[in-house]
Amino acid sequence: MNIVSDKYKTVKPEDVTVWFKAAPITVFPKDGGACVKYKDLQIAVFNFERLNTWYACQNLSPEKQEMVLSRGMIGDHKGTPMVACPLHKKIFSLENGENLNGDLEAIATYPIKIESDFVYVGFEE
């Protein structure tokens, strides 16, 4: 089980070795997300405009192993920025991936930087 999710490991900002140039900022909805492909990984990228911050996490919902998190709604739960899975509304912290309304395993999160209106996702190779 969880053959797919093993591919997703949280990357800390200090461990980034590759900054992947993903897409221009204009293709991401304001206060919403979209999915980026990097090698065989699917990464959900969120433009949290209200916080003026970008977040990235695995696109895979750990609950039923579906590639859907980028299609979820974002917002905050008691101040923690979060994304709600569109399938059953499990919510995950965009800061550390923790499942905030259940006991699911945490999702992997990735660093993001914006340079010249382009979104870069950080990976550790």
Next chain:
Amino acid sequence: MKTIIVVGNGMVGYKFCEKIAAKEESENFKIIVFGEEPRPAYDRVHLSEFFENQDAKALEMAPAEWYTENNIDLIVGELVSDINREEKTITTVKNREFSYDYLVLATGSSAFVPPIKGVEKDGVFVYRTIEDLEGMLAYAAKLKEKNPNAKAAVLGGGLLGLEAGKAVMDMGLEPHIVEFAPKLMPRQLDSRSSQVLRLKLESIGLNIHLSKATNQILGDKAITGMEFGEDDVLDVEMLVVSAGIRPRDELGKSSGLAMGTRGGIVVDNKMQTSDPNIYAIGEIALYNQMIYGLVAPGYDMAGVAVDQIIGNTKTLMPDEIDMSTKLKLIGVDVASFGEPFMPASKGHSIIFENKTQHLYKRINVSLDGKTLLGGILVGDATDYSMLHQIYLNGMAIPEDPAQLILPATEGGGSFGDVMDLPDEAQICSCENVTKGQICGTIESGESKDLADVVGCTKAGTGCGGCKPMVKDLTEATLKSLGIEVKDTVCEHFDLNRQDLYKIIQVKGYKTFNEVLDNHGNGGHGCELCKPVVASLMASINADTANKEYAIQDSNDRFLANIQRNGTYSVVPRVPGGEITPDKLIALGEIAKKYDLYTKVTGGVRIDLFGATLNQLPLIWKDLIDHGFESGHAYGKSLRTVKTCVGSTWCRYGMDESVSFGIELENRYRGIRAPHKIKGGVSGCIRECAEARGKDFGLIAVEGGWNLYLGGNGGATPRHAELFAEQIDNKTVIKYIDRYLMLYMRTAKPLQRTAAWQERLEGGLDYLKEVIIEDKLGIAEDLENEMQTLVNKFECEWTQAINDPEMMKRFNHFVNSEEEDDNLVFVPLREQKMPEKWI
């Protein structure tokens, strides 16, 4: 450091671990748990749910990591075969030896298989473990291939037997229950309640055979039938034996512990066996000459054993154990408490029976009429929690005890307030939580809402039967502390939906951020408030879901229903269910082109499943080219108006239900509401459109239409109420306009018309005053608001595919043309379906 070995990792063995891990003293002990099954403990009480989702993980009490985190060694798949009491060691089948200071036996029970001739044949199963269920599923699948009408029997009409009957029915086999006694659930029910239950179960499709003793199982290698008497044979190809349990007490016997004459290891009120270092808990423990086959006493025993071992020797098992139980059996409430049967010398019984509704209620009252001794409820057990509390706490009962079970009359239920219960009243018997603990955690400030209460006390986390009472207590306590129980949308607004409606309407806001910045709490919104505001914008400004798609509920964001594997289903509108042959062909061709699974929906439409995100615009372009429009099957909006054939073709039809149904569907299509809305129009009283199960329903009668309002299907089905009689088309539209608009203005988020109408102060009479007599003087406003929405209707999908910007929303990746490579489909009856969820 001392070692505790727990033999058995079922619900009770696990509960022992959980309870000891919660104690500080657990640091002084090393704990090793042995489980014979290949997986950690799971919830056997809800075993039949495995058939619904085949998800063994969902039944887990705690994941394997939990044991590691709590310093407990869990050894699964290894049977303990021997105890050496002299040396204080145990040996496993793998010939490994472990020493203990304390041994806790929690090996539970196994299914009892009566010694019937032929019972060893293939196709005979017991109903006990996940592996048993998996074996049954595989066998049933093979049977069905050979014979789609195969029959299966369950031997035993007790609690578990009836559950097994439902399981057999779900597998698609014709279910038969065979019971030796002359009644169902002989240990819990009296003959009359058993008869009511039987009628109900038969109406669902279970075949019940009572007073049947099985002589032998027929068949060569595999079972082909059961023989009761010479000419009395039941042809079945599968049998599930559920004839009771036997304690798995082999270890007790082989190590010479004191045993009961019919099995079970004898324990005292400390749960100690005849060897003071050995404890026995759960279904192997013979306490007071009884084996208690319920989980709640097992949990209590685990608690006593834990306390005894860590040195709280004052904790003892009570002399009398409450065997009350409430469960939902195949969707039927069944409960019994206290003494369900009682000799006439001890008291009086009051019985309420309604066979047409499959209802039976019995309470037993002491001879002086002052105390409740027990009772039985079949068909409706909503009063169970309160009756059980009155029984447990010996509370005073009304002078006329019949009030306790008579159907609620005007003015609500006959019970007092939950707050009248004594503090020591046990609310959650699974987790042993009292009213005092629940209220205490709120009074101390530790808990601020229901979720906190559940987190702090674990109340309601076992069987869940006490949840409504926990909620009532929480709300009443908060209220008594002067804390307003807010009916707000979510943590981001101190406003309810109705307030937000007025604010948006008056201030004329056009975006979510405007509303949040001006009226929110400083947060950033969430999956609860965003769709509410989106829906209000739609109701007030006639915005489509395309306007601000990031605040839409996920379905509205992509204008399609997200399904099990993250693909979507597409449902174009087919007003009234009427469709031309050309359009039918178009649907078929489009489904073929994109390899979609097709199915006729419950609401006279055609559903196309399995579309990937990037296929949605292509499919919709084809559909729109063929004259279809968005069906809003994804939205909290009008779904369909179901029609029968009406006077168009039907020889009985009184009026043109199809024409009127289409007119109504086209009128209300696209309007956003607190919940989905459905309509129905039947051309005569035969009611083929099932209009009374809809939010608005019409039935043609002599002289016009009868209008029904506030029905729905779903989890709590409800018939619509007759609102007006013999009215013409124009009046129907006027009334529905007013009704829907009033509902959209005032209901709570995700509240359906049925629930809204039920809770409306003044009820149906009030609705009639407002809608028919225009008591509030708002009828014209409501009609105008509706007319605005009707005039502004736009097909969302036409909007989307004509705007290149909007189309970008439907790419799976923003940096690649590729599709999701994670999707797997499996074949199903010449079509496809998503592979099973893991």
